[in-house]
Amino acid sequence: MRIAVLGTGSVGRAIAGRLAAQGHEVMVGTRDVASTTARTEPDARGIPAYQAWATDHPGVKLGTFADAAAHAELVVTATQGEATLPALESAGAHNLAGKVVLDISNPLDFSHGMPPTLLVKDTDSLGEQIQRTFADARVVKGLNTLTASLMVDPGQLGDGDHSVFVAGNDADAKATVVDLLHGFGWRDVIDLGDISAARGTEMYLPLWLRLMGSLGNHVFNIKVVR
Amino acid sequence: MRIAVLGTGSVGRAIAGRLAAQGHEVMVGTRDVASTTARTEPDARGIPAYQAWATDHPGVKLGTFADAAAHAELVVTATQGEATLPALESAGAHNLAGKVVLDISNPLDFSHGMPPTLLVKDTDSLGEQIQRTFADARVVKGLNTLTASLMVDPGQLGDGDHSVFVAGNDADAKATVVDLLHGFGWRDVIDLGDISAARGTEMYLPLWLRLMGSLGNHVFNIKVVR
Numbered sequence: 001m002r003i004a005v006l007g008t009g010s011v012g013r014a015i016a017g018r019l020a021a022q023g024h025e026v027m028v029g030t031r032d033v034a035s036t037t038a039r040t041e042p043d044a045r046g047i048p049a050y051q052a053w054a055t056d057h058p059g060v061k062l063g064t065f066a067d068a069a070a071h072a073e074l075v076v077t078a079t080q081g082e083a084t085l086p087a088l089e090s091a092g093a094h095n096l097a098g099k100v101v102l103d104i105s106n107p108l109d110f111s112h113g114m115p116p117t118l119l120v121k122d123t124d125s126l127g128e129q130i131q132r133t134f135a136d137a138r139v140v141k142g143l144n145t146l147t148a149s150l151m152v153d154p155g156q157l158g159d160g161d162h163s164v165f166v167a168g169n170d171a172d173a174k175a176t177v178v179d180l181l182h183g184f185g186w187r188d189v190i191d192l193g194d195i196s197a198a199r200g201t202e203m204y205l206p207l208w209l210r211l212m213g214s215l216g217n218h219v220f221n222i223k224v225v226r
Numbered sequence: 227m228r229i230a231v232l233g234t235g236s237v238g239r240a241i242a243g244r245l246a247a248q249g250h251e252v253m254v255g256t257r258d259v260a261s262t263t264a265r266t267e268p269d270a271r272g273i274p275a276y277q278a279w280a281t282d283h284p285g286v287k288l289g290t291f292a293d294a295a296a297h298a299e300l301v302v303t304a305t306q307g308e309a310t311l312p313a314l315e316s317a318g319a320h321n322l323a324g325k326v327v328l329d330i331s332n333p334l335d336f337s338h339g340m341p342p343t344l345l346v347k348d349t350d351s352l353g354e355q356i357q358r359t360f361a362d363a364r365v366v367k368g369l370n371t372l373t374a375s376l377m378v379d380p381g382q383l384g385d386g387d388h389s390v391f392v393a394g395n396d397a398d399a400k401a402t403v404v405d406l407l408h409g410f411g412w413r414d415v416i417d418l419g420d421i422s423a424a425r426g427t428e429m430y431l432p433l434w435l436r437l438m439g440s441l442g443n444h445v446f447n448i449k450v451v452r
Contacts, residue, residue, distance in 0.1 A: 217452060
């Protein structure tokens with residue numbers, strides 16, 4: 001499949017790398033290609049420059065958000081929460097119409113320090129905002145409840161016996177995403193219903209963050225035992 | 227131990243019945259004893275009157291919120307979220323001072339229909355409100371992430387291999403609650419830190435409610451796989 005991954009951070013790299021290794025035609029989208037490719041040093045948190053990662057993943061193309069979305073049959077948002085709607089605006093509604101948009105992003109607000117608060121919650125969600133803003137896109141919320149490395153390789157933890165969620169209004173779009181998730185190794189994919197269920201998975205993040213602090217580790221996930 | 231359970235609903239009955247069966251001296255607290263004992267018919271949802279339950283649990287006493295709290299070393303709030311602070315006010319701050327208050331309640335607002343929204347979230351929680359309002363009580367948030375029957379009998383599901391959380395500012399109070407939880411059969415009790423972590427477990431409820439809808443069942447829980 002031709003897939004756009006919007007965002008060059010750890011989530012974007014994990015998703016793009018795994019999809020390319022599976023034979024998909026992947027283009028990563030970024031706000032400013034020249035700026036993304038110019039940087040060669042690790043950032044303040046020690047994360048290598050995108051170009052260092054790209055050198056190891058020659059099959060993954062890089063373009064603007066619009067280039068990537070125009071190229072794609074399926075678009076993945078792997079941006080920081082506050083950057084998701086601007087990235088999709090930049091991609092262009094005409095480049096999203098009719099396409100599956102898998103939204104992995106979380107509306108976390110770090111501007112007031114730690115722990116982050118939520119930009120939207122309770123009566124709305126980022127997933128719903130995207131679906132309202134791009135009414136012709138087929139938005140599926142998923143994979144936003146765990147760390148990047150586990151998203152694409154659930155088997156590294158607990159024999160892969162843990163859970164991931166999808167929510168969206170379009171059954172075919174959800175089926176497409178579930179197929180991708182099965183390809184990553186997910187066995188327990190729970191369909192939470194329409195896109196308003198994104199409220200639930202996004203509001204889980206405060207618990208996830210506290211768990212990360214208590215466990216001293218981000219490679220964990222929840223299994224829904226039933 | 228002498229324990230007060232504030233609330234006569236399904237959570238209160240589950241907790242009170244289990245604690246009494248374990249030999250604790252339990253008094254259930256209610257707003258209006260005469261009204262609670264006068265009712266003999268099931269309610270609109272088919273839940274039997276409190277008196278029918280009490281007849282099967284002769285070891286459990288009934289009193290006002292203040293009677294119950296005055297009697298107790300440990301106070302459990304098993305009220306609807308919007309009734310928790312009023313119940314504790316009625317119990318009286320002097321009857322809570324120095325005592326462990328295990329808050330099981332969730333600040334769900336059903337007044338706008340289903341799904342409920344949250345009365346408090348993100349930058350505050352009901353657990354924190356209780357701790358601020360009753361500064362001399364030692365508040366522990368716990369057991370608010372699952373259905374009543376599982377709270378006191380985790381072994382009925384998945385061999386009991388699933389997780390429950392505690393949060394609170396007082397280490398000794400948390401240790402007391404963890405002992406009670408072990409007595410119920412819990413093996414995986416995760417300490418999330420201070421009482422502000424109640425934000426995380428309370429904001430998990432929207433996901434819990436969507437899961438209940440998708441699974442068609444409320445007897446489920448999450449295991450933190452790590």
